[in-house]
Amino acid sequence: MDVFRLVREFLTGETAADRIEEELRHLDNAEVRIALLGRSGTGKSSLINALVGERVAVSGVVETTLKAQEFNVNGLIFVDLPGGGTTRFPFDEYLDTVKVALYDAFVLVVSKRILESDLDLYEELKRRTGKRIHIVRTMIDQDIENAQHDGLSPELVLPRIRQDLESKFGVSTGYWMVSNRHPEKYDFPAFCDSLLEDFDEVRRDKFIFAAQAYTNEQLIRKREVAERHVLLFSGMAAVNGFNPIPGADVVTDVAILVKMNQWILRCYKLDEEHMKKQLKRHPLSSAQVTLVNRLIAYGTREFIISLIKRQAGRMTGKEIAKWVPVVGQMASAGMGFALTRWMGQDLINQCEKASRTMNAAPHSKSHNQSF
Numbered sequence: 035m036d037v038f039r040l041v042r043e044f045l046t047g048e049t050a051a052d053r054i055e056e057e058l059r060h061l062d063n064a065e066v067r068i069a070l071l072g073r074s075g076t077g078k079s080s081l082i083n084a085l086v087g088e089r090v091a092v093s094g095v096v097e098t099t100l101k102a103q104e105f106n107v108n109g110l111i112f113v114d115l116p117g118g119g120t121t122r123f124p125f126d127e128y129l130d131t132v133k134v135a136l137y138d139a140f141v142l143v144v145s146k147r148i149l150e151s152d153l154d155l156y157e158e159l160k161r162r163t164g165k166r167i168h169i170v171r172t173m174i175d176q177d178i179e180n181a182q183h184d185g186l187s188p189e190l191v192l193p194r195i196r197q198d199l200e201s202k203f204g205v206s207t208g209y210w211m212v213s214n215r216h217p218e219k220y221d222f223p224a225f226c227d228s229l230l231e232d233f234d235e236v237r238r239d240k241f242i243f244a245a246q247a248y249t250n251e252q253l254i255r256k257r258e259v260a261e262r263h264v265l266l267f268s269g270m271a272a273v274n275g276f277n278p279i280p281g282a283d284v285v286t287d288v289a290i291l292v293k294m295n296q297w298i299l300r301c302y303k304l305d306e307e308h309m310k311k312q313l314k315r316h317p318l319s320s321a322q323v324t325l326v327n328r329l330i331a332y333g334t335r336e337f338i339i340s341l342i343k344r345q346a347g348r349m350t351g352k353e354i355a356k357w358v359p360v361v362g363q364m365a366s367a368g369m370g371f372a373l374t375r376w377m378g379q380d381l382i383n384q385c386e387k388a389s390r391t392m393n394a395a396p397h398s399k400s401h402n403q404s405f
């Protein structure tokens with residue numbers, strides 16, 4: 035969907051207002067379902083946690099029961115199917131011919147030791163789904179460390195492991211050698227890219243929205259998705275007649291801005307709920323705490339109103355035209371649109387900057403830890 039065109043058509047009266055709302059709802063309601071299979075202890079839970087950048091699945095415990103577990107993080111749903119071995123679970127219960135269609139991607143997780151049962155699991159999975167299976171080999175950090183310890187060249191480690199996997203599973207699938215402890219390294223980012231290829235446009239956006247961005251490329255992608263959303267929210271603001279008058283003291287309905295800003299904060303994992311959880315595990319520096327507190331404020335009504343009061347007075351017709359060339363001549367819709375867009379862009383910029391700071395120094399020590 036060309037969101038920019040949609041918004042332009044709406045603003046010039048060529049398309050109905052509810053198309054904007056529909057598109058936004060469509061994106062909001064989308065779900066991505068990823069099935070993860072593999073023996074206990076291979077790193078499935080850790081992989082889920084690394085993908086979303088938070089601890090949703092408990093790792094490091096031996097799974098004694100074969101029970102599927104579902105984790106839903108902002109619409110990105112992981113189904114952990116701890117099968118393998120001699121049991122026919124999860125196929126009979128979870129991956130029969132009908133239910134296979136429920137999943138958007140299939141991931142087989144393996145670690146150092148590949149057993150005959152892993153190969154059987156793979157064959158059966160391939161046969162049942164008829165789809166590409168991503169094979170993720172975890173704990174690469176340990177292999178590298180061992181190689182270094184043994185005086186072997188770490189550069190040889192990945193090609194060797196790949197060869198070994200190819201000799202077992204065949205060459206017709208994708209292998210990703212990852213460390214769940216370093217999701218910014220090795221094949222982890224490439225694994226995320228390759229998952230995206232399995233999704234349609236809406237699910238692609240959803241995955242990018244809900245997954246943690248560790249690399250520069252991932253941040254660039256997040257920005258693209260966030261900017262498209264801001265455009266839609268700005269259209270919604272115009273639809274709803276959000277029209278702050280420059281200089282006036284009254285601000286009417288800011289509900290859409292609150293919603294937009296909270297969406298952006300969630301997209302960058304800088305929302306209050308996420309940060310509170312993170313803080314329990316990783317202390318932030320006091321500078322980071324100040325930064326996060328400032329960003330979280332953007333999701334509140336009071337802060338938005340004060341920001342609008344300051345900004346609306348400053349915005350001239352010319353500035354509105356600059357921000358939104360397509361609505362330059364439509365002053366009434368333009369003001370609400372332009373202000374929303376300006377605020378969204380501003381928050382995206384700040385969140386991106388904060389993400390870069392956090393990625394650069396994720397575990398720095400600190401004292402003052404409250405939001």
Ligand SMILES: Nc1nc2c(ncn2[C@@H]2O[C@H](COP(=O)(O)OP(=O)(O)O)[C@@H](O)[C@H]2O)c(=O)[nH]1
Pocket residue numbers: 072073074075076077078079080081092093094095097172173174175176212213214215
């Ligand atoms: N060093 C290292 N340890 C890992 C990695 N992935 C998982 N682990 C550890 O291996 C253990 C089993 O992982 P877990 O995610 O619980 O596996 P699951 O049983 O498949 O869900 C835990 O102690 C994890 O911390 C990895 O990529 N590198």
Ligand SMILES: [Mg+2]
Pocket residue numbers: 078079080091092093094097
């Ligand atoms: Mg687990």
